[in-house]
Amino acid sequence: MRRREFIAAGLGATLGLDAIPSAGRLGTADVERIRAIVPALYTHDHALGGGALHAVAEQALHAVHRALNHCTYGSRIERALYAASGDLAASAGWFAYDAGRQEDATALYSEALQAGMLAGDGMLQARVWSNLAMQARLLERDQEALRIGRAAVETRQAKADPWLMSLLHCRQAVGHARVGERTRAERSLARAESAYGRTSGARAPWLSFLTPAELTGLAGAAHQALGRYARAHELTLSALGMLEPRFERNRVYYTAQSAQALLDGGEIEAAAAEALRATVIGRRVQSDRVRGKLDGLRGQMRRHGHIPAAADFLEQTRQTGA
Known part of the structure; x- marks a missing residue:
């Protein structure tokens, strides 16, 4: 089986x-x-x-x-x-x-x-809108994702729950960054931090992943999309340092994000080492999103196959891919 x-x-x-x-x-x-x-x-x-x-x-x-x-x-x-x-x-x-x-x-x-x-249940509806925005972004429908995310942010339930509002603003920051809206991305990050500072009490079970590590990792993703690779790498490393062991899928995801920031910043040898680390620990999770991120890294690494570290990475992952 x-x-x-x-x-x-x-x-x-x-x-x-x-x-x-x-x-x-x-x-x-x-x-x-x-x-x-x-x-x-x-x-x-x-x-x-x-x-x-x-x-x-x-x-x-x-x-x-x-x-x-x-x-x-x-x-x-x-x-x-x-x-x-x-x-x-x-x-x-x-x-x-x-x-x-x-x-x-x-x-x-x-x-x-x-x-x-x-x-x-308005909170449930706001949650679904947020997830639909993420799905639109995955399918590269970035403007649609921003519009859906904006609708979620403007719900009465989101405005009353700082846990949800913090997550929504972080995801909007990534969306704004992906379409090159630097000022709006920065504003959304600031609003996410402000909302998180107002959180208290228990959060909904589906929001159990929402920790300072997740907010920092999403901020790294926003800076990555804005082309600020050094800052993205710094934030992603910070997120990985704060991430609890139980979040194994997110550890793979952010390790791959770290590798991507290094690769985009021209640090090929360090990127290859980080990508290999993500690939090894990624074999324990079953996430198509993570697999896609790792596949993308491997495809980009082929452009640097003349560099020994990149060639070694490609060879070590040749049988299984990412």
């Missing part, structure tokens, strides 16, 4: 999906059981990547659909169920996005938006 199938099978049992009723009357305990699925999935996502999780997340979502359609419940439980199912759909969409299954991600985000509307 392949690794991701083994993980999915094991997680399905651990999450207790068989305990979600498909008949009878649902109560608060059933809603809490469904809500507990998302934090458990994100614990594994940080280490393994979405490639290992999108299948089990969709399996969980199907179990929730059966409960919604075949069980009975009152209006209060109904709203709570739609909020919980929307949270799960948004999470499944994120895992599909990370796994490179963009059509699946789009459909799941659409379902999450509908559930958020039925539940009256």
Whole structure:
């Protein structure tokens, strides 16, 4: 059995999906059981990547659909169920996005938006808009990504939650930088820092990755897009130094970002060493986004194949690619 199938099978049992009723009357305990699925999935996502999780997340979502359609419940439980199912759909969409299954991600985000509307959950809707902006950026639709991100920033829920607002402004900073809007990128970074300074209390489980390391890494990505490679590398190294061990997928991602900053800055030997480090640790995660970043590095390194360090990197990764 392949690794991701083994993980999915094991997680399905651990999450207790068989305990979600498909008949009878649902109560608060059933809603809490469904809500507990998302934090458990994100614990594994940080280490393994979405490639290992999108299948089990969709399996969980199907179990929730059966409960919604075949069980009975009152209006209060109904709203709570739609909020919980929307949270799960948004999470499944994120895992599909990370796994490179963009059509699946789009459909799941659409379902999450509908559930958020039925539940009256504006925070869920703002979250999905943010993820849709990231997806548009991945597909190189940068202006669309900025427009979607702006809509998320302007929601009442985002304005009331500094955790979410900090993330949204950081992602907008990267978007502005990618289209060459230096002043707007810098303004968004400043707003992200200001919002993070106002955070307190517990954050939503899906925001568990939002730490000073993540904000610093995103700032590095913005400077990278602006062509400030030395500053991008400095910030990315700082992010890696702060990153907790549990965020293994992000460690690969930011190690690759560090290599990219070095490569774009003309430091080929250091870039090759960093790219190799990212490739080695990247074999433990299942993320199409990370794989694409590593593939891109390897493709660019071919231009410098006459340099021994680059040639060594290409040889060492020849069998498996990035």
